[in-house]
Amino acid sequence: MDNRETILQVKNLNKVFGEEVKTQVLFDLNLEIKKGEFMSLIGPSGSGKSTFLNILGALERPTSGEIIFEGRNINTLNDKDLARFRNQYLGYIFQFHYLFPEFSALENVLLPYLINHSVKTPEIIKKAENLLGMVELSGFEDRKINKLSGGQQQRVAIARSFINDPKIILADEPTGALDTSTSRAIMKLMREYNNESGTTFIIVTHDRNIAGSTERIVELVDGKISKDFSPKEIGEAQAWKELERHACTDCDTLEK
């Protein structure tokens, strides 16, 4: 039994794209996510993972259904309140970073803070520096984003997602463009942060090795939840079986 409190609840969620030609992408999804959960959302390309994550992250609105954050239905918020809600409670790590290439690593980490504050206090600068230290980028504070490697940029994106102490971090293929050892280091970093801060993580991936390192795996196929399990509960061997048809990197070293 998972007796942690619920942080996010999805009720009968549907998403249809298009006005004249309608395409339904998500079908009647129901899901309950607990506070502090470290979960992954896996599924083939086009199954609706990013669409679902964007709706969970209040970046997109559902066609019907409810997203309830700590007991509050966020669909009823207007655009301005929704923007404030996102900034206050959510952090995002997306594959294409959305970092500002002409700004330094430190300035990028501070951006979510500056949306709601007009001045940078010495405390927040120190916090941003500490976060860069945590992702092993001390000494790179003043380096422009376009002068950093892909893995370094990804780590800036992670540090940035932590700056406002979000309650939920949403990550879309956070390791998608990285080599295996960098991917593992990034996953480890996120897990450590999850353990220390209790922040909930929802990580989209199509890679079963990444999914296998999370505490709960939800599989989406054709816009429907087809599996929802904990690798720890069902055992590693069974978990690999459940994930058999998913892509994986570096299978030789992890699969026996």
Ligand SMILES: Nc1ncnc2c1ncn2[C@@H]1O[C@H](COP(=O)(O)OP(=O)(O)OP(=O)(O)O)[C@@H](O)[C@H]1O
């Ligand atoms: N804005 C949009 N308008 C119309 N259709 C869309 C839109 N965004 C996504 N889709 C469609 O919805 C389906 C699900 O897309 P989504 O990006 O959620 O998939 P995904 O599981 O994230 O795939 P991938 O692993 O390739 O990133 C796809 O068929 C896609 O073409």
Ligand SMILES: [Mg+2]
């Ligand atoms: Mg996607």
